[in-house]
Amino acid sequence: MAQxxxxxxxxxxxxxxxxxxxxxxxxxxxxxxxxxxxxAKKTIQKKAVRKKAAKKxxxxxxxxxxxxxxxxxIEPGPPSISLIPVEEPAANEEAIGTVTHYYSxxxxxxxxxxxxxxxxxxxxxxxxxxxxxxxxxxSMEYEHQHVDQAFPGQAVGIKVIDHAREHDIVxxxx
Numbered sequence: 822m823a824q825x826x827x828x829x830x831x832x833x834x835x836x837x838x839x840x841x842x843x844x845x846x847x848x849x850x851x852x853x854x855x856x857x858x859x860x861a862k863k864t865i866q867k868k869a870v871r872k873k874a875a876k877k878x879x880x881x882x883x884x885x886x887x888x889x890x891x892x893x894x895i896e897p898g899p900p901s902i903s904l905i906p907v908e909e910p911a912a913n914e915e916a917i918g919t920v921t922h923y924y925s926x927x928x929x930x931x932x933x934x935x936x937x938x939x940x941x942x943x944x945x946x947x948x949x950x951x952x953x954x955x956x957x958x959x960s961m962e963y964e965h966q967h968v969d970q971a972f973p974g975q976a977v978g979i980k981v982i983d984h985a986r987e988h989d990i991v992x993x994x995x
Contacts, residue, residue, distance in 0.1 A: 914946055914992040920985045921976060929978045930985040932971075937993060939971045947981065949989030956982045 917939055922931040930947070932939075939945070939958065946955045960980040961968055971977040 911946075911992075913995045915995065916990055917945075917993045918991045920947065920949070920987055920989040920991065922987060923981075923985045924978075925984065928981060930981045930989075931976055931978050932991050933976045934971050934973050936973050938973075939977070939993065941969045944994040945979075946992040946994055947983075947985050947989050948992065949986050952984065952986055952989045954981075954983040955994065 915937060916935075917937040918932045918934040920930045921933050923929070924931075939961070941958050941961055943958050944955060945958055947953070958979055961971060962978045963971060963975055968977065
């Protein structure tokens with residue numbers, strides 16, 4: 822039987838030169854810029870200068886002194902949000918609400934009732950910038966429940982025959 826060699830085999834080194842190693846380069850020290858800290862006194866002085874400039878731009882009259890300019894009375898304009906319809910209703914129509922949303926896949930308009938009551942079977946007229954149609958109310962829902970009557974403050978879903986758009990006005994035809 823042959824005996825197995827024990828231990829590590831010796832590896833001969835070649836006579837080839839070793840690859841050159843990179844020398845470690847030293848990083849240069851970066852000097853940090855010193856920031857000047859403002860003293861509390863300078864900050865207070867700057868605020869005082871700003872206040873003086875503001876007083877010069879908008880002088881306030883002291884009580885008992887005559888004003889420099891005549892006071893102007895500005896009258897308030899119309900309210901920014903009103904429940905008054907933009908479109909004028911016909912003689913036999915009354916504005917009862919506005920369209921807040923339209924579901925095109927269902928053909929349902931969500932109508933916010935502002936005044937008056939709306940019942941199933943009533944005739945409504947939907948009028949807006951591009952919408953203008955009349956129909957009889959056949960189906961009406963409030964909070965996913967079928968209802969026959971809607972009152973002010975409720976937003977009801979009504980099945981409509983044509984496309985209704987947001988902000989269209991809903992009139993009740995008498």
